[in-house]
Amino acid sequence: MHIGFHTDAFNSAYWNFEQCLQWAARNGLHYIECGAIDGVSWIHGLGYQPHLALWEDPVLWRKKMDRCGVHLSQLDAAFPLSLPEGATLGVEYVLHAMRWAKLAGCPRIDTTDDRNRPQAMTDREAMEHMRRIYRQILRVAEAYEITINIEPHGYYTTKPEFMAEMLAFVDSPYLGMNMDTGNTFIAGQDPVQFLARFAGRVSHVHIKDVSPSLAAAARGELTGIAVSHCAVGQGVNANNIRRCLALLAESGFDGVLSIECEGQGGPMIEDSLAWVRQAVAGARSAAP
Secondary structure, eight states: EEEEGGGGGGGGTTTTHHHHHHHHHHHTOOOOEEESSSSOOHHHTOOOOOOTTTTTTTTHHHHHHHHOOOEEEEEEEETTSSSSSGHHHHHHHHHHHHHHHHHHHHOOEEEEEEEEEOTTSOHHHHHHHHHHHHHHHHHHHHHHHHHEEEEEETTTTTTTHHHHHHHHHSSSEEEEEEEEEHHHHTTOOOOOHHHHGGGGGEEEEEEEEOHHHHHHHHHTTTTOOOBBBBBBTTTTTTHHHHHHHHHHHHTTTTTTEEOOOOOOOHHHHHHHHHHHHHHHHHHHHHHO
């Protein structure tokens, strides 16, 4: 298992991607995940957003990351594909991100659904809608040899029965799951059981804890949270994370654990990194 982080950690600090890259290098991390911006925005253009825009040159960024010993573990293109616009805006967004990722040397793209059930569709209609979308995307993904991950983050993806159906949309080694410890927990699921059911399909993991106050107020009401608002290991999900790491170690998982935690400009995510490193070392030593 390899440790990385999502640049969402530095949204509130208004860092740019360059600052995140330097933080990774200073802290001995070799993997970084970020969002894909399909276009331009003033906040990104002025250097206050820690994600990469698809108009930036992927080869130049790849060379810069290589010099820092850092690689992209995943590009986040999580437009909610269950929405009607998923068939138009969502598909094009993922395809654009995929072309960029290929040149940047990034092997995975993250996708998901909306937090709410689409008002104009039944569950069956929404699933057929997403089936068509994923079949279109996977045809290209197989040509590019890029894995398309489905993340539990929305109305359908946080329910195991729907996730199982979605992972069977296409019979392809390039369709996998991005496990998220925080989203599954806040949605009312048991993260360990969720992971155990799909462990063989997991190619990337988001590590998020949940604060006691948020869990008490919103568990079972939300389907996902952007980041952990307490340091990983200091929330009510810490034991679940340890058990998930043990399960991953036992199954021989060799992918990236991407920490998603409010960074506060460094301190909180640094505490999270120290805890995750210790927890991973413990999981490795206990694995058969």
